[in-house]
Amino acid sequence: QDILKANDSIAEQNLAAFDEAGVYTVNVLGSPGSGKTTLLEKLAEKLNNRVKAAVIEGDLATSKDAERIEKLGWPTIQINTGGGCHLEANMVSSAMKNLPLDTSNLLFIENVGNLVCTASHKLGERLRIVVLSATEGDDKVSKYPPMFQKTNALIMNKADLLPYTDFDVDRMEEDARRLNPDVEIFKVSARTGEGIAEVADWLVAKRETWF
Amino acid sequence: QDILKANDSIAEQNLAAFDEAGVYTVNVLGSPGSGKTTLLEKLAEKLNNRVKAAVIEGDLATSKDAERIEKLGWPTIQINTGGGCHLEANMVSSAMKNLPLDTSNLLFIENVGNLVCTASHKLGERLRIVVLSATEGDDKVSKYPPMFQKTNALIMNKADLLPYTDFDVDRMEEDARRLNPDVEIFKVSARTGEGIAEVADWLVAKRETWF
Numbered sequence A, B: 001q002d003i004l005k006a007n008d009s010i011a012e013q014n015l016a017a018f019d020e021a022g023v024y025t026v027n028v029l030g031s032p033g034s035g036k037t038t039l040l041e042k043l044a045e046k047l048n049n050r051v052k053a054a055v056i057e058g059d060l061a062t063s064k065d066a067e068r069i070e071k072l073g074w075p076t077i078q079i080n081t082g083g084g085c086h087l088e089a090n091m092v093s094s095a096m097k098n099l100p101l102d103t104s105n106l107l108f109i110e111n112v113g114n115l116v117c118t119a120s121h122k123l124g125e126r127l128r129i130v131v132l133s134a135t136e137g138d139d140k141v142s143k144y145p146p147m148f149q150k151t152n153a154l155i156m157n158k159a160d161l162l163p164y165t166d167f168d169v170d171r172m173e174e175d176a177r178r179l180n181p182d183v184e185i186f187k188v189s190a191r192t193g194e195g196i197a198e199v200a201d202w203l204v205a206k207r208e209t210w211f
């Protein structure tokens, strides 16, 4: 509780710094392999003429995700936690110093793959999106409630694999709205591009509304 | 570190109690939706004449997984962590009291869906298996090393979906053996049953070798 309070106060400082720099910050959450990085890759195509994006990549180890994002031409910083299960606000504070915030207006923070404790650690974001893949099972919303209670959007990814799963989209939606009545729900395939334009439009609109 | 030490000492006590009762305990790990519960459901068919199994189910919320396991006729206890991201040894100590250990010889503990900190919290298990699904991506072994360093077996699940993914099985195997040269690797589909008999045979053999 004290640890979370300390983290939250640093998150507040980050948020103020982002506001000062005119940067709209988005925390991208979801299980390992849900498709967070692939989603960012696909969003780039739809966002590049409309925003100046930068990325903080969080992982236990390797710079694989940062290398993927760099190919998009977006300024990227990789954080390695070593073994830590979630990004913390102080890690974001340090990473921020090495990003061109003055010439950016949208920052994605791809969090460590984790459907649990990433939910309770604010980083200084304005918006949260959770990527849930159709291959994980439709009971994950009810089984991991804090993540879905605390998100602005639920992005159901891998829609292209729905024919090969027993995923009940209606059940996912009902569970999500019961926990979080105002949550935005998108159904996408980061592989085929289906539904990606809608997510991009929503992100651009959220940023413009805030400014 | 002190917290982990305290946890480990309770884990040691659990291990001693399991040995005393002649129960071989298996920690079942993996991301949310990797297929841990489905694997246990499929293993039951192959194990029921050969072992007396019991299960401790760990989740943040709901008893959905315990209800699925109960249908198999195995004694089951559900632990709900509330928000905690991993099972701890003291939770297992309490749960053990409510299981018929004297008439069981194999205990599965299905851990919270999490590829990170479940790796560093011993529960009193003799064996660890990690379920990695072919839909999560072949880079997960290298990106989440502690989990794969500390496991006895890597069970690649959802082999039936391989045709629809870019999962490179060789890369997964190379990364796993580099981190953990003696790791056992199984490729299965908990949906179709492919490869399940081999996992069951290995579990029975591991239990008999230990006794």
Ligand SMILES: Nc1nc2c(ncn2[C@@H]2O[C@H](COP(=O)(O)OP(=O)(O)OP(=O)(O)O)[C@@H](O)[C@H]2O)c(=O)[nH]1
Binding pocket: A030, A031, A032, A033, A034, A035, A036, A037, A038, A039, A065, A112, A113, A114, A157, A158, A159, A160, A161, A188, A189, A190, A191, A192, B135, B136, B137, B138, B140, B143, B164, B165, B166, B167
């Ligand atoms: N079929 C299909 N596969 C996808 C889709 N999106 C991502 N994938 C695959 O899913 C795997 C994981 O994708 P990533 O983008 O690495 O997932 P991630 O959430 O960033 O994973 P971590 O950062 O390690 O937590 C890769 O093999 C992708 O090719 C999709 O919409 N459809």
Ligand SMILES: Nc1nc2c(ncn2[C@@H]2O[C@H](COP(=O)(O)OP(=O)(O)OP(=O)(O)O)[C@@H](O)[C@H]2O)c(=O)[nH]1
Binding pocket: A135, A136, A137, A138, A140, A143, A164, A165, A166, A167, B030, B031, B032, B033, B034, B035, B036, B037, B038, B039, B065, B112, B113, B114, B157, B158, B159, B160, B161, B188, B189, B190, B191, B192
């Ligand atoms: N296609 C396919 N789907 C599978 C396979 N194994 C499990 N699934 C599906 O994957 C989803 C998740 O399975 P679960 O068994 O609930 O996964 P889990 O690891 O127990 O999830 P948590 O306990 O919530 O962490 C369900 O929709 C299953 O039907 C498989 O081998 N092939």
Ligand SMILES: [Mg+2]
Binding pocket: A036, A037, A038, A065, A110
């Ligand atoms: Mg990623």
Ligand SMILES: [Mg+2]
Binding pocket: B036, B037, B038, B065, B110
């Ligand atoms: Mg389960």
Ligand SMILES: [Zn+2]
Binding pocket: A084, A085, A086, A117, A118, B085
């Ligand atoms: Zn954590």
Ligand SMILES: [Zn+2]
Binding pocket: A085, B084, B085, B086, B117, B118
């Ligand atoms: Zn944890």
